[in-house]
Amino acid sequence: MFKHLPLSIAAVLALSLTACGTNSTTSKREEHIYAVSKPAPAPAQSGVAPVVATAQPGKKGPADTAHIVYFDFDSYTVRPADRPILESHARWMRSHPGQSLILQGHTDARGGIEYNLALGQKRAESVRSSLQTLGVDPARVEAVSYGKERLADSGTSEEAHQRNRRVEFEYR
Secondary structure (H helix, E strand, C coil): CCCCEEEEEHHHHHHHHHHHCCCCCCCCHHHHHHHHCCCCCCCCCCCCCCCCEECCCCCCCCCEEEEEEEECCCCCCCHHHHHHHHHHHHHHHHHHCCCCCCEEEECCCCCCCCHHHHHHHHHHHHHHHHHHCCCCCCHHHEEEEEEEECCCCCCCCHHHHHHEEEEEEECC
């Protein structure tokens, strides 16, 4: 099938497929339960405090709730501390049936384009799946990835990287 592709293109394609692959013996439900219930790995001992999301007045959606959740390095597991944010958004979505939501997955600037697009998508899908578990119709929620293309902070410090590893809630 890849007989006529240059070796470098075939290698990139193979790595991309490997990075995005899933275990075919694990159901989507099991993957979600694992992703939501698995405790987040302990952050590296860099002395950097984790980013805490704050409410963003003036945006659609719940006014008293953050519209961003943050992730640990190389992770798409929602942090237990961010569960109240998801619960608040789920309550708001259930009480506003005409609204739709776009979850925008982002990564920090480290890593390749394909890897970061896949990781950003996994982050957005993890939040979408959590909202579905909390009673939100998945047809009203779209998950997209921007990878490292829309950095919140262009710095190179660990603090900047933490601000970039996020999913943003955008109501339509």
